[in-house]
Every structure is written in structure tokens, then in C-alpha cells.
Amino acid sequence: MDVLIVGGGIIGSSIAFELAKRGAHVVVIERGELAQEASSAAAGMLGAHSEFSTDHPLIPLALASQAAFPSVIAELQQLTNIAVGWNEAGMLKMATTAEEHRQLTEHYEFWGRIQPQHVRWLTSDDVTQLEPHVRSEYGAMYTIDQQVDAKQLSVAFARAAMAKGATFLPYTEAYDVVFDGERVTGVKTTSGTLHVEHIVIACGAWTSAFAEKLQLSLHMYPVKGECIAVTTETPLLRTTVFAKNGCYIVPKANNRLVIGASAIADSFTKTVQASSVHHLLARAMQIVPDIAHSTFEKVWAGIRPQTKDGMPYIGEHPQYENVFVVTGHYRNGILLSAITGRCVSDMLEGKEVPFDMTPFSLIRKGEDHVLHH
Incomplete structure (x- = not known):
């Protein structure tokens, strides 16, 4: 499976790591340096219990991601030797x-x-x-909520993905897409056109601007x-x-x-x-x-x-079956990074995701006008 990921922050890099581990051919493009935006600015709290005080659709993902981190960090450390500032003091x-x-x-x-x-x-x-x-x-x-060095964790995901065969292209900006019927077949970048089998849009706060090229109006x-x-x-x-x-x-x-x-x-x-x-x-x-x-x-x-509704977008494009959008994690991108990589990889492989992802769909309730022409 060939996958192009647009965005080299912690979400794009965690998806790249998980896909590369599963044997996919992964290319990540980033308009600047890796992990230079929200991923490096974050304080790195894994606040599954401190962030949510009422029943919320993100809680199952938050708890699963938090529980996954010890083994994920051990794996990243083994592959990259990067210390991510893991702190379990609570x-x-x-x-x-x-x-x-x-x-x-x-x-x-x-x-x-x-x-x-x-x-x-x-x-x-x-x-x-x-x-x-x-x-x-x-x-x-x-x-028991832990914390990490957010930038180091983001870089570790990227380096571990590279160790598993992923390619990262920094200073490469995507500005348009190439369509063929109901599929996107290429992405035009400042380094030339890249041909794609699958594409994941994960460029944080800048996702909505690029999503316009895919006839999407994201409420972000x-x-x-x-x-x-x-x-x-x-x-x-x-x-x-x-x-x-x-x-x-x-x-x-x-x-x-x-x-x-x-x-x-x-x-x-x-x-x-x-x-x-x-x-x-x-x-x-x-x-x-x-x-x-x-x-x-x-x-x-x-x-x-x-x-608009405080829920991230994690899911398939309603019209183009090989396009996935993953963004809008707001203050929880670091916490949710581990589980997001796994869920999106499952989606791309056509596997059943072990969580209810309906609240994060691009066409969830209140998102009726997400598609435009």
C-alpha cells in the first residue's frame, strides 16, 4: 500500500510510524521543518483524566492512547534512541x-x-x-496522567517511521491535487507532482485551506x-x-x-x-x-x-474513497497521537476500528455542508 501523508506534525508522524510498521510504503511531506507547529509548542500533558469531566466520545480513545504510551515509547526509544521526557509523577x-x-x-x-x-x-x-x-x-x-517532551516525542515518531522505511520530505508544500474520477491520483507540491494510491491530510490548523482543494468545507x-x-x-x-x-x-x-x-x-x-x-x-x-x-x-x-463541535475529524472523504482527513485534535493531539496512528492505519487497511468513530466522521451531524463543488 502506498500512502502520502500531508503534514509532518505528531499526528502525521504517528500515522506514518504505524503504517510503516505494517509494511506500507509511506511518504510524508511537510511545508517546513518536522514538528514545528503545535506539536513542538505543546506542554506535553497526557491528560486523559484531567481534560474530560463529563461523558465524551473521545474518552475511550484518550484512555486507550494513554495506556498504549509506555510500550510505544519503549519502541520509539529502541528505534531512535531519542529520550522523550516520559514523566509518571502524575x-x-x-x-x-x-x-x-x-x-x-x-x-x-x-x-x-x-x-x-x-x-x-x-x-x-x-x-x-x-x-x-x-x-x-x-x-x-x-x-495518574503522565507528561512528555512533545517536540521530542513528535521527532521520535518521525525518526522511528524513517527507521521502518518511511520517507519524509521537509520544506515541501502541497498546493493542489490531481483527480481521476472518484479518486485523487496525485498531489502537486513545490517539489513536483507526487502520485498517490492513498492520501492522508493531517496538517493541523492549516488542514481546512488544503481541504478546499478536495471540495471540503471543514468547520475549523x-x-x-x-x-x-x-x-x-x-x-x-x-x-x-x-x-x-x-x-x-x-x-x-x-x-x-x-x-x-x-x-x-x-x-x-x-x-x-x-x-x-x-x-x-x-x-x-x-x-x-x-x-x-x-x-x-x-x-x-x-x-x-x-x-466547531470540539471533535476531531478522523475519517474518509465522503466523495473520494482514497482520501482521509485527520485533524482538529485541539489540545489533545499529543495524548491522542498513539491511538490515532493505529485507528487511521486500520481504516486505510479496511480493518474494523475497535472504537466508535462516528462522532469524528467528516459527515457527522452538523456537518451536512462539508461537501461543496
């Missing part, structure tokens, strides 16, 4: 107001019914014992997320802290803390606003006051792909 989901505490209690009760072994409630004293630098008035929910929009990195003389945190006030603090190697993230809709610019930095630091210091004494390292922004 996550504290915290409240900073009485209303947030009420919401967090419901969040905890939700997971307590589904996976009680993976969450536990901590009192303020428990939090202080676990993380002495964290200020906690309302207690917290502890989850970009959401800019701004982040800050600071360093401290001694470690302040072991666990990731994810507050209900919209702030997260992720401990990385060498006493580095990543603080995020804003959510600015309809922006493709990667500039960082001073007000966002102020806002994020203020919220972070509310939870970990000693961040005030940290050393400022840098700021950056990434562009997340969001959809």
Missing part, C-alpha cells in the same frame, strides 16, 4: 475558588465512577505533603496558545499542576517549568502578547507563589486546530 487538578471547587468535586466523582483506581481526592494538607510549594485552599484531584478555526518557560534554582514541583483557573504548570528537566496557556481564537500569528504573559504568571503564582523568584527563560506560541 497530575494535580486544582481549584482556586469555591465555584471551581464545586466543579472539581463533580469532575472527581465522574472519574470515581469510571476509573476509581486512577484518581484520588487530596485535602489541602495532602497537597502540601505531596507538593510543599503548592498553595491549596480547596484540595485537589490527583490523577485556529486557536493560538501562548506559553512561558521559567527556571528555578531548586525543583519546585514533581507533579504537573493543572488549575481550574485555566493555568497549568508542567515540571521539565533541569528545574524548568512550562506555564500555559492562553486560548486566542482565529489567530494564525505566533506573537506573544505582554498581557498574556502577565495573566499566566499571575495565575501560576497564585498556585505556586515561589514562581515569583524564578528566572524567566522564554515565551512562545503554537496554533491549535479546533473544530
